[in-house]
Structure formats: C-alpha cells, structure tokens
Amino acid sequence: MRALFVVLKPLCFLALLGYCPSATIRPKEGWQVYSSAQDADGRCICTVVAPEQNLCSRDAKSRQLRQLLEKIQNMSQSIEVLNLRTQRDFQYVMKMESQMKGLRSKFRQIESNRRTLLTKNFQELKGKMNELQPLIPVLEQYKTDATLISQFKEEIRNLSHVLTAIQEEIGAYDYEELQQRVLGLEGRLRNCMNKLTCGKLMKITGPITVKTSGTRFGAWMTDPQASPKNKKVWYMDSYTNNKIVREYKSVSDFVAGVESRTYNLPFHWAGTNHVVYNGSLYYNKYQSNIIVRYSFESGRVMTQRALESAGFHNVYPYTWGGFSDIDLMADELGLWAIYATNQNAGNIVISQLDPLTIQVLNSWNTEYSKRNAGESFMICGTLYITNSHLTGAKVYYSYSTKTSTYEYMDIPIHNQYFHMSMLDYNARDRALYGWNNGHQVLFNVTLFHVIKTDDES
Known part of the structure; x- marks a missing residue:
C-alpha cells in the first residue's frame, strides 16, 4: 500500500x-x-x-417563490371579501332602483295635476326621499370598493409576471x-x-465547558457507535460508592438537567474510566479486576470477566488515585483496556477486548509507569498518555499498537480547572470528553491524516 x-x-x-x-x-x-x-x-x-x-x-429563489405565492393567496382572499361586499351592495342598489322608479311616476303625477296637490302627497313624497337617503353613502362605498378591486387586480397581474419569470428560471434546473x-x-x-478517520494527534484545543455539576470526580460520555440521531448522554458521579447511571436524551437535556432515565447497576464501580460502546456500559467492578458489560436496553449484566493479572484497588492508579487502575476506552478500532501488571513492573499494558465476550484479543506492554500517568486515551490504535492530572499537563508519551513502537511528545492540554479525573476520546465526535474538577468539558483534537490508495508500490 x-x-x-x-x-x-x-x-x-x-x-x-x-x-x-x-x-x-x-x-x-x-x-x-x-x-x-x-x-x-x-x-x-x-x-x-x-x-x-x-x-x-432552502435557496433564495424557492423562498421568494413561496413568499410571492403566499402574498397572492392573501390578496385573493381580500378580493373575495370585497366581492362579497359589493354583491351585497349591488342587491341593495337593485332594491333602491324600484323605489326610484316609483318616485319618478309620483313626480309625473304631481306635474300633471299641480292643482290637486295635497298635503298627503307631500308627506308620501318626503317618506320616499327618506328611504332613499341611505343609498348615497352606499353608492360612494361601492365606488371606493370598485377602485380597490381594480388596484388589487393590477398588483396581482404584476406579481404574476414576476412569478412566471421565477418559475421559468427555476425550471431551467432539474x-x-x-x-x-x-x-x-x-x-x-x-x-x-472514512479513509481520513485515523490519524496522528497533532494538537488539542479547548476546553469548552458544557456543564458544572457533581463532585470533583466522575465521568460523562456518549456512545461512539450510536447512530447520528442518537445523542444520548450518560453521567456517573464519583469514583466509588455509587451504582446510579443517569441518562439524558441529548446534550441540551444534560445541560438543563432533564433526565430521561436512571439505571441502578448491580455492582458499584471503581474509578471514573468507564465507556459506553454499542449500547452497553463497560466498567470496573469495585474491589476487583473484573470488567462488567451492562446492557442499557435489557437493563442487566450481559458479561463479566476478570482482566488477568491487572492490578486493582489503588495498586496501579493514575496520579490522582481514585481506584483508577483499569481504564476502559474505545476508538475507531474497537474496545480497549489500559492497566498495569506486576509482570510488566507496574508499567502500562494495552489490551484490545472483544466487545461481546470481554476476552483479550491482543496485548502490548509499554515502558511507561501507570502511576506516573495523569490520564490516557486511544485514537486510531495509538495510546496517548498525559504526564499529570494537574495544571501544566501535556500529552507526553504515545504508543502505537500498529507498529509496537513508542514516541515522546509535547502536546499541551489546558487543564482549566486544575484537576483532571477523566479524559476519553470519542471517535464519532472526534473530541475528548473530560471531567475537570466538577466541570464536564470537551476538547477538540487535530489529527494529521494520511489517505492510503489501492495502488501497490
């Protein structure tokens, strides 16, 4: 390749x-x-x-077309209202027309017989005139409405031309x-x-503070194997004496404190280095080197298995202690356990695990002391180790499982709240999740990508 x-x-x-x-x-x-x-x-x-x-x-032309259509619809409704009103007035005018014809004949009768004009005729004529008096404002309003209708029709005609031009322009594209x-x-x-997924860590930026909650120590995470629509967050406060996992439907719900569900685990956990992977929680059972796989869907333990020779209960923790002997994590290549053994003189051992059975698929021995490591995380099969959990920490050492080689590095990581008790990489988000002295934070990572072609050298 x-x-x-x-x-x-x-x-x-x-x-x-x-x-x-x-x-x-x-x-x-x-x-x-x-x-x-x-x-x-x-x-x-x-x-x-x-x-x-x-x-x-959502392009501009589609929005303009939609706005024009809405405007024409509104204007059509206004014209309909005006039309109903003018129809009503027209009926009234027709009624008045018959009364006017009767008044005309009455005037002819008076004209032909002025001498026989009586007071009764005047009173009748006056009544007819009073009946016709409301016709004057009606006719004026009718004229105004007719003008408005004419204006509306002209505006709609202009809009129709614009609409037609836009339709022709849009119609030019399939x-x-x-x-x-x-x-x-x-x-x-x-x-x-997909080819760019794996790469070498070059830089860490941030953090972004998502929330401030819980004790100084804890873990929060999302599932890197979940679908893009699945934004669930899981929250585990403290490093021991706790069995409660809180679930949130999204990061926004997590920030707002709106829980969707809680899980009561059958065993207490040790440390803060848990991981959710493909719908299951993997954690270290308290006072043991047993790894537990707990299914959120079924609400029960699916598998539990001892990690052979792994130190536990503060024998080989990270620098901050907290029963952080066994660190479970996931990256683009699968599920991993980071721990130390007596056989490797307390130095870090990397083991890739089968997600279903928790059996060790392969292991690599490093020469970095587990007790001198602040935190660690896996990216693309390479373990990155920080030299401290306090201010001034940096990624100091990396070990590639692909080449079985190590490298000293100098990549600063901003420990904003002075005490890091959890740091894990999420391959889906391409970010580091951290628990920084009671603050849940996110770090962005910059990777150096290499694409491999199908051509053979």
Whole structure:
C-alpha cells in the first residue's frame, strides 16, 4: 500500500477550506464541518465542509417563490371579501332602483295635476326621499370598493409576471438531478472521510465547558457507535460508592438537567474510566479486576470477566488515585483496556477486548509507569498518555499498537480547572470528553491524516 498525503479540490456543493490552526471555522447556515487536518509541522492542510442534505430546498429563489405565492393567496382572499361586499351592495342598489322608479311616476303625477296637490302627497313624497337617503353613502362605498378591486387586480397581474419569470428560471434546473448529484457527492465525501478517520494527534484545543455539576470526580460520555440521531448522554458521579447511571436524551437535556432515565447497576464501580460502546456500559467492578458489560436496553449484566493479572484497588492508579487502575476506552478500532501488571513492573499494558465476550484479543506492554500517568486515551490504535492530572499537563508519551513502537511528545492540554479525573476520546465526535474538577468539558483534537490508495508500490 502506498501512503499519499491528501490534496483535495473544491466540488459542487462540497468544499475543502484551507485554514490556519488558530482560525475558527464558521460555516454558513446549513453547512457542517466534517474534519480538519494539519501536517507534522503544524501547518494547516484542509477543513472538510459539506452542506446538509436538504440545502437545495432552502435557496433564495424557492423562498421568494413561496413568499410571492403566499402574498397572492392573501390578496385573493381580500378580493373575495370585497366581492362579497359589493354583491351585497349591488342587491341593495337593485332594491333602491324600484323605489326610484316609483318616485319618478309620483313626480309625473304631481306635474300633471299641480292643482290637486295635497298635503298627503307631500308627506308620501318626503317618506320616499327618506328611504332613499341611505343609498348615497352606499353608492360612494361601492365606488371606493370598485377602485380597490381594480388596484388589487393590477398588483396581482404584476406579481404574476414576476412569478412566471421565477418559475421559468427555476425550471431551467432539474432539481431532482441536482439533488442526486448532491447525494452522490456527499457519499463520495463520506467515503473519503472514512479513509481520513485515523490519524496522528497533532494538537488539542479547548476546553469548552458544557456543564458544572457533581463532585470533583466522575465521568460523562456518549456512545461512539450510536447512530447520528442518537445523542444520548450518560453521567456517573464519583469514583466509588455509587451504582446510579443517569441518562439524558441529548446534550441540551444534560445541560438543563432533564433526565430521561436512571439505571441502578448491580455492582458499584471503581474509578471514573468507564465507556459506553454499542449500547452497553463497560466498567470496573469495585474491589476487583473484573470488567462488567451492562446492557442499557435489557437493563442487566450481559458479561463479566476478570482482566488477568491487572492490578486493582489503588495498586496501579493514575496520579490522582481514585481506584483508577483499569481504564476502559474505545476508538475507531474497537474496545480497549489500559492497566498495569506486576509482570510488566507496574508499567502500562494495552489490551484490545472483544466487545461481546470481554476476552483479550491482543496485548502490548509499554515502558511507561501507570502511576506516573495523569490520564490516557486511544485514537486510531495509538495510546496517548498525559504526564499529570494537574495544571501544566501535556500529552507526553504515545504508543502505537500498529507498529509496537513508542514516541515522546509535547502536546499541551489546558487543564482549566486544575484537576483532571477523566479524559476519553470519542471517535464519532472526534473530541475528548473530560471531567475537570466538577466541570464536564470537551476538547477538540487535530489529527494529521494520511489517505492510503489501492495502488501497490
């Protein structure tokens, strides 16, 4: 396999935006950032940005067309009201017309026989005139309504011309074809991103404080194997003497404190280094080296197995203690356990686990003391270890399970609240989840990506 560094070009509806690491990417509404990359010297390479699937349905022309249609509909309703009113007035005018004809004949009778004009005739004539008096404002209103109707008709005629022009312009594009092109390009982008999934850690930025809650020690997490629509958050306060797991439907519910469900585990946990993976919680059973797999769906323990030779109950914890001997984590390649054994002189052992049976699939012995590690996390099969849980911590050491080699590093991590008791990587979010002295925080990671082609060297 030949490794090639990525050089990607802009595509229709998809874009790769060059940026500097210090810059903040703010894609336009309806677009989202898929990934970013730097080279080994920290120089920016690219940020992958793509639109949401329904972006085409929200363009300016469609909005304008919709607004015009709504306006025409409103005007049509107004014309209908005016039409009903003028029809009513027209009926009234027809009634008055017959009375006017009768008045005309009465005047002729008076004209032909002036001498026989009596007071009775005057009174009758006066009554007829009073009956016709309301006709005057009705006729005036009728004229006004007729003018309004004429104005409305003219405006609708103008709008119709604009609408027709827009329809002709939109009709020049086959939106179904464009939508299929968008879907195809998004598929190609995701295939590209699948190749970009793994990379070497180059930088950690943040943190973003999501919430402040609980004690100094705890864990919070999402499921990296869940579907994009599944945003559930799980929350486990303290490092021992607790069996309650709180579930939230989303990060916003988590921030608001709106629980959707609680789980009462059959055993207390030890430490804060739990992980949710493919719908199950994996944790270290208190006062043992037993790993428990608990299914949220069934609400019961599916598997439990001892991690052979692993130290427990503060024999080989991280620098902060807290029964953090066994650290369970997940990355792009699967489920892992980080611990130490007497056989490896208290140095860290990396074991990949079968998610169903919790059996050890493979193990690697490192030369880094577990007691000297602040926290650790896996990305793409490489273990990254911080040198402290306090202020000034940095990623100091990494071990690649692919090459069975280690490397000393110097990647700062901002310990904003001075005491880190949990730090785990989530491959779906490409972020580090942290519990920092009672604050639930997120760190962004920058990876150096390499794409491998299918060509053989």
